[in-house]
Amino acid sequence: MTEQTKKLAHLFDATQCVGCSACIVACAQTNYPEMLNDENTGWGALPSNIRRVTIETARRPRQLLVQCQQCDDAPCIKVCPFGANFHDPETGQVKTDPKRCVGCGYCVTACPYDVRWLHPTKGLPVKCMGEGCEKLVQAGESPACVAACPVSARAFGDVNDPESPISQRLARSRAERLLPQKGTRPNFFVVVQK
Template sequence: MDKSKRFFLKGAGALLAGMSAYQATRASEHSSPASQRKYALLHDENRCIGCDACTQACREVNQVPEGVSRLDIVRTGPHGEYPNQTYHFERQSCQHCENAPCVNVCPTGAAYKDPQTGIIKVDEWKCVGCLYCIAACPYKVRFIHPVTRAADKCDFCEQTRLSKGELPACVTSCPTQALVFGDLLDTQSGVYQLVRTQPVSRDKESLGTSPKLFKIRAAKGEVIL
């Protein structure tokens, strides 16, 4: 990355005073064409065993440094009393919101929704590291990449795998098929069928963000001791 460009953009942070006018320009920059796909991911917590194969695959494929993570599996428990105890495993990663707060607050247009895929992306060349997106994200899944110094997060492996016609690394590495990825606009896709037929939920729906990370909640946990 051209560091001089990065420094120039950092200096241009003074343009925040004219942020409203800039936001109007930025909105048109990524507005065409209309979305052709609407990618989404479903995590079946009843199938998840907390093995962390997905997190390791994500780190390796996307070259995520130690100390930060695009994807975490949060383990809680044990629940209940011995010998009938269970653990619960929940995925935490970018929700790829339809109405993304991170996009709304970004002063440079570095955070945007891809009109062709619906994926929330980061243009690292435009990112000035202002932390606005990190503060605005209600799911707390963004971070500053220690090498690029730009905001980073899950992008469904858009650059490393989707562009090659492959599924996200977390999906292909899951040994229990707890993750299903696909296009919500494709009525034949697995994710569309599951969202339509299963009791799915999304985190913090009341905020109006319309996340595209769906979950089938575990009723009793996944690992019985």
């Protein structure tokens, strides 16, 4: 078995986010343009791979934007009876093979982050990265959410490369991973302090 040289991950900087929703709109426009007049009924928002979560704190509610955590130990991979969910050997990202998927929704239910959803017309589960963003990344560009953020509260890149912008940001900030007690080893980092 060869050692993986690249591991693509997302960073969300909660200290910089202004709650403008530009990332959510960009995700919807890039990945689900046919659904821009619809709503992801489970989330009460635009059909997007980014979910807005409100965390009640003692001082004031805080907003967190979450998406697929690209887990190293992904429950959605383990639970799929057809092997449709897998780790991309080149990037480490969790992907779904639509040719093997039957739309049972087990992966949607198994996700402890509640960031997978069923496409209402295709009947298949979707998640970050959508097809549009996959094409952007393959062309050497940033995913739509990263490119659209007006305050640079998002980053994406190879966390195995210490010189990458995401690694540099992680090195100078305090970041957390969500729900570490679930043992999924997520590759989505939330900056909580500069």
